[in-house]
Amino acid sequence: MTFADARVLDATDPLAAVRDRFILPEGVIYLDGNSLGALPRATPAALADLTQRQWGERLVRSWNEGWIDAPQRLGAKLAPLLGAQPDEVIVGDSTSANLFKLLVAALRVDPHRRTIVGELGNFPTDLHIADGAAGCVAGATLRAVPRAQVRAALGPDTAVLLLTHVHYKTAERWDMAALTAAAHAAGALVLWDLSHSVGAVPLHLSDAGVDLAVGCGYKYLNGGPGAPAFLYVARRWQDRLASPVSGWMGHAEPFAFADTYRPAPGIKRWLAGTPPMLAMAALEVGLDTWAEVDTAKVWEKSAALFDILAAAGDRLGLECVTLREPGKRGSHISFRHPHAYAVVQALIARGVIGDFRAPDILRLGLTPLYLSHEDVARAGTILGEVLAQEPWHDARFTARQAVT
Ligand SMILES: *Cc1c(COP(=O)(O)O)cnc(C)c1O
Numbered sequence: 001m002t003f004a005d006a007r008v009l010d011a012t013d014p015l016a017a018v019r020d021r022f023i024l025p026e027g028v029i030y031l032d033g034n035s036l037g038a039l040p041r042a043t044p045a046a047l048a049d050l051t052q053r054q055w056g057e058r059l060v061r062s063w064n065e066g067w068i069d070a071p072q073r074l075g076a077k078l079a080p081l082l083g084a085q086p087d088e089v090i091v092g093d094s095t096s097a098n099l100f101k102l103l104v105a106a107l108r109v110d111p112h113r114r115t116i117v118g119e120l121g122n123f124p125t126d127l128h129i130a131d132g133a134a135g136c137v138a139g140a141t142l143r144a145v146p147r148a149q150v151r152a153a154l155g156p157d158t159a160v161l162l163l164t165h166v167h168y169k170t171a172e173r174w175d176m177a178a179l180t181a182a183a184h185a186a187g188a189l190v191l192w193d194l195s196h197s198v199g200a201v202p203l204h205l206s207d208a209g210v211d212l213a214v215g216c217g218y219k220y221l222n223g224g225p226g227a228p229a230f231l232y233v234a235r236r237w238q239d240r241l242a243s244p245v246s247g248w249m250g251h252a253e254p255f256a257f258a259d260t261y262r263p264a265p266g267i268k269r270w271l272a273g274t275p276p277m278l279a280m281a282a283l284e285v286g287l288d289t290w291a292e293v294d295t296a297k298v299w300e301k302s303a304a305l306f307d308i309l310a311a312a313g314d315r316l317g318l319e320c321v322t323l324r325e326p327g328k329r330g331s332h333i334s335f336r337h338p339h340a341y342a343v344v345q346a347l348i349a350r351g352v353i354g355d356f357r358a359p360d361i362l363r364l365g366l367t368p369l370y371l372s373h374e375d376v377a378r379a380g381t382i383l384g385e386v387l388a389q390e391p392w393h394d395a396r397f398t399a400r401q402a403v404t
Contacts, residue, residue, distance in 0.1 A: 001308050001380075006373040009304065014297045015368055021289055022222075022370040029375045029382075031354040034196060034332045034365030037222035043285045050281040062277075070280045071228075071249075071271055077287040078221075078230055081295070082194070082213070083204035088232050090267045091217070091283065092275055095195055095229040096125045097245070098214040099162075101270060102231065103133035105241040106160035106189045106212065107140050113159035113188065118144040123168045126193055130162055136244065147172075151179070154186035160212075161188055165203075166196035166330030169357045171322040173201065173329050177208040184209065189237075195219060198230075199290060200331035202299055211237055220331070220367060221290065223283030231270050238266050247272035293369065301368035302331040305376045309333050309364060312380025316387055321361065332365045346386045352379045 010016055022038045024030055030038060054062040066073075076086035093101075103116060114137075116130045127144055134140040145153045154161060161183040166173045176192065183190040191212040197203060199220025205213060211234050217227030233241065246261045248254045249271035253262070263269035303326045310333060313320050318335040337343055337360060344356040354364040366376070 001311060001373075001377050003374055003377055006308070006377040009373040013301065013373065015293065015301055016372065018289075018293055018369045019372065024370060027351045029352045029379045030371070031352060031364040031366070031376075031379060033222075033367035033370070034200070034219050034330075034363075035355055036225060037199075037219055037286065037367070038370050039224070040222055040285045040289050042288075043224065043282050046281050046285045047278065050278060054277075067275065067277050067280075070277065070284070071275050072268065074228075074280060074284055074287060075230060075267065077284070077291060078198075081198055081203065081290060082232060083202075083206055083208075084232055085206065085235065087267055088205075088235055088238075089230055090270050091228050091230045091280065092271055093229060093231075094226075095193065095214050095216050096129050097272075098229050098231040098270075099126060099129045099191075099193065100133050101243045101245050101272075102191055102212045102214065102233070102241075103130055103160060103162065104136055104244040106191060107133065107137040108244075109189065109241065110159065113157055114139045114141065115155075115157045116140070116142045116160050116162055117150065117153045117158050117188070118142055118162045119150055119164070120144045120146050121167075121169075122162075122164050123193070123195070126162060126164060151182050154182060154188060156187065158183070158186050158188040161186075161190045162193070163190070164193040164195065166194075166200060168196055169321075169361055169363065170334055171196070171330040171332045173197075173327070176204075176210065180208050180210050196330050196332070199298075200302070202295065205232060205234070210234060217283045217286070221283065222286035222369075224279065224286070226279065227283045227286070228276065228279055231267075233267060233270065238269075243270050243272065245272040249273055249275070289369070298368045299326075302326075302366050304373065305366040305368060305371060306331075306333055308373060308376045309366070309380055312377075312383060316384050318387075331367070332363055334364070335362045336360050337362055342390065343383075343386060346390055347379075347383065350382050350386065352382050354379075 071090050071092045074091035075089035079086045079089045130142045134142045180190045189211040194215035198215045213232040217223035242263045250269040252264045321334045323329050340360045340362040341356045357363050
């Protein structure tokens, strides 16, 4: 695609104006919004209001002026992006902590089902937490198998199937409805990690019959570094599962200051401690930005941006590890290169920020809210320049590197 072609697409892009809702540095093409989303223009003012007015002037009164309800309010704002009901989602803690809470709860549903089935090569925290959660429930274990064996690993011992919907490295996307149905057919629950899905691809948790889900606030949701995560529990499970992190904020009456724990009805029982309001305020701006965009246009544009980079990769002879069919992938594209780390460093030096995933993946995030077609076309050109000019193009360099 020529820059002129890209500019034609930009001229009719219904999302073009959304770019102005973000602050991005001059001279940078940011292809890492799937790792840390960009800064919404409204966030600094929202944080200034949170600190100066809400904290500085209103002090403790702010808890009754919008703070205490923030986890549920943000959850309700997020629900449409998940295809869930507003009272099925709550915001708080990290993705890792939420995984732990839900996995232990799922293991406690049926004492005859003792296995978490998971995927080898999943994002590390998912496997580490699953192992840790299993260690907290008598007789429970994690059974992590290669992707192709996940379905066959489901059985009468499976308590819960834990999968990440869009793979952090390859962007491969599971068929959520099909795998949810497979887990249910085996009598198990399903827990989806949506960290690379929410804000990247259409989600229909209710329609797919999903039981449980978690996901990240700082990637496509633009909630800021370490933003609170979210957790989804389908209504039918809400009063049958309880959090093992039975903190006072999930108590039915936190301000009764009771000695014994009694979980709140509904989604609120998944809260543990006091919400981090500075971080919640930033995430709320990210969510409000999403509320104003036509998501169908976002998914369409993601596919168009993908095609631009996929074509550039083909021209350059790069091995693309991401599947081409839009329905089978997320919103990033990954190439394999023996010197992927050095390529990423060279790209960054030229203002194209992507990232490296060990051992040999060059990963480029496609965030339609703040990337233009021209940005992505330019990134493809710069990638070509990097590959042509740098020494790893030379076979002798490759050979020398191979022995060090
Ligand atoms: C980013 C990501 C996480 C992040 O977990 P944290 O607890 O926020 O560090 C978890 N799982 C997956 C699949 C991710 O991509």
